[in-house]
Amino acid sequence: MSNPVLGKGADVLEAQDQVRFETLVLPHLDSAFNLARWLLRSGADAEDAAQEAMLRSYRFFPGFHGGDVRAWLLQIVRNTCYTWLEKDRHGKDMTEFNEEMHGPASPTPEALAIAGDNRERLTHALESLPPRFREVLVLRELEGCSYKEISVITAIPIGTVMSTLSRARRQLQVALVGPAGGDCP
Amino acid sequence: MSCDRADTILHGYFDNELDALGAAEFEHHLEQCSECADGLAALKSLRSSMNRAQLYEKTPAALRKKVLADLHVARPVVIAPARTQWRWLAVAAALLLFAYAGWRVVSVFRGDNHETVLAAEVVDAHLRSLQPGHLTDVLSTDQHTVKPWFDGKLDFSPPVRDFAAQGFPLQGGRLDVVNGRTTAALVYGRRKHLVNVFIWLSSEPDAVPREGSTQGYQWLEWRAGGMEFCAVSDTAPADLEQLQRLFAE
Numbered sequence: 001m002s003n004p005v006l007g008k009g010a011d012v013l014e015a016q017d018q019v020r021f022e023t024l025v026l027p028h029l030d031s032a033f034n035l036a037r038w039l040l041r042s043g044a045d046a047e048d049a050a051q052e053a054m055l056r057s058y059r060f061f062p063g064f065h066g067g068d069v070r071a072w073l074l075q076i077v078r079n080t081c082y083t084w085l086e087k088d089r090h091g092k093d094m095t096e097f098n099e100e101m102h103g104p105a106s107p108t109p110e111a112l113a114i115a116g117d118n119r120e121r122l123t124h125a126l127e128s129l130p131p132r133f134r135e136v137l138v139l140r141e142l143e144g145c146s147y148k149e150i151s152v153i154t155a156i157p158i159g160t161v162m163s164t165l166s167r168a169r170r171q172l173q174v175a176l177v178g179p180a181g182g183d184c185p
Numbered sequence: 186m187s188c189d190r191a192d193t194i195l196h197g198y199f200d201n202e203l204d205a206l207g208a209a210e211f212e213h214h215l216e217q218c219s220e221c222a223d224g225l226a227a228l229k230s231l232r233s234s235m236n237r238a239q240l241y242e243k244t245p246a247a248l249r250k251k252v253l254a255d256l257h258v259a260r261p262v263v264i265a266p267a268r269t270q271w272r273w274l275a276v277a278a279a280l281l282l283f284a285y286a287g288w289r290v291v292s293v294f295r296g297d298n299h300e301t302v303l304a305a306e307v308v309d310a311h312l313r314s315l316q317p318g319h320l321t322d323v324l325s326t327d328q329h330t331v332k333p334w335f336d337g338k339l340d341f342s343p344p345v346r347d348f349a350a351q352g353f354p355l356q357g358g359r360l361d362v363v364n365g366r367t368t369a370a371l372v373y374g375r376r377k378h379l380v381n382v383f384i385w386l387s388s389e390p391d392a393v394p395r396e397g398s399t400q401g402y403q404w405l406e407w408r409a410g411g412m413e414f415c416a417v418s419d420t421a422p423a424d425l426e427q428l429q430r431l432f433a434e
Binding site for chain 1: 193194195196197200227228231232238239241243244245247248251252255256257278281302305309312313
């Protein structure tokens with residue numbers, strides 16, 4: 001995918017900003033890539049998106065006036081990825097998990113444990129969720145974010161993070177044991 | 186689902202987001218509600234599955250290289266912290282940013298760019314050292330262990346002395362890079378604070394200490410015996426001056 005931002009270096013920051021950027025932002029490159037990877041469901045796309053997001057964060061950095069730097073960076077990553085998802089209407093991303101179709105029944109812990117032991121299955125299940133559910137799960141379970149950080153990154157009101165996570169987990173559980181809902185009652 | 190808490194509070198409890206009172210209340214509820222108890226077991230199972238599957242996607246080396254090239258980063262960066270270390274970074278970030286406004290004002294008035302950059306580098310190195318596992322390469326309070334450790338690793342012999350009796354117990358040493366030079370870093374304790382003393386070779390004449398504060402950290406720099414010393418800490422400036430006098434004795 002051609003991208004006007006890529007292919008050239010960023011403007012050079014002032015010396016002290018450069019040092020601060022390297023100390024504060026660069027260590028979160030892994031978080032940036034991981035979030036992009038799960039939002040875009042493709043390692044190759046995530047590389048490009050994470051690179052673009054890092055460049056943007058570098059440009060925006062003089063305007064960063066403190067706070068949670070990882071949340072600040074992941075906000076930029078998320079925005080970059082959503083722009084990509086908008087542009088990339090190949091259809092895949094439009095077939096979101098349908099709660100009604102798959103039913104709200106919750107699978108048993110045993111069925112979950114068995115299904116969850118398969119990395120591939122877990123990956124597919126997570127990828128089958130809509131991005132807004134995928135991101136809260138990635139931020140909470142993989143990135144260890146607090147509700148407050150999730151709220152900052154995703155722009156979900158802090159009061160709704162818990163219920164969003166609840167719905168996301170329910171969907172993941174159902175997706176894990178298959179569309180039939182596994183052996184749940 | 187008939188218990189509405191299974192879709193709400195249960196998750197807050199599971200994620201440690203409830204306050205103490207809320208958590209205690211919910212635990213009481215858990216004893217009586219099998220639905221929430223089952224729900225909690227399912228959440229635990231799901232989380233341990235996700236942990237076992239190691240879904241965290243590692244950054245490809247090629248991406249790291251591209252990003253460093255884009256952002257004009259010539260020197261090696263701190264490798265991304267493990268998940269348990271991010272709180273440290275958050276603390277460091279908070280300290281850095283808290284002091285940043287003050288620093289901008291100071292640097293405008295001082296106008297000494299070289300010194301500013303050096304101070305920033307030294308404070309940067311100090312902050313890096315505070316991350317878990319970065320503080321010391323040789324962990325010893327014994328100067329006769331630390332000093333030989335540097336042999337062959339540097340083209341000079343840093344003065345390694347323990348000042349425990351004077352309130353600065355030696356904690357260890359490591360190699361570090363400051364301003365593109367390999368330096369010896371000695372780590373001293375000072376009450377509950379840590380002091381990094383960076384030492385590198387210098388061809389400049391001896392110089393009396395200069396002190397300053399960058400990003401909320403105190404630093405004291407001096408030259409003696411063909412070496413440049415820079416002590417950095419969040420302790421009081423007087424402590425650094427005392428340490429400098431101990432080195433001079």
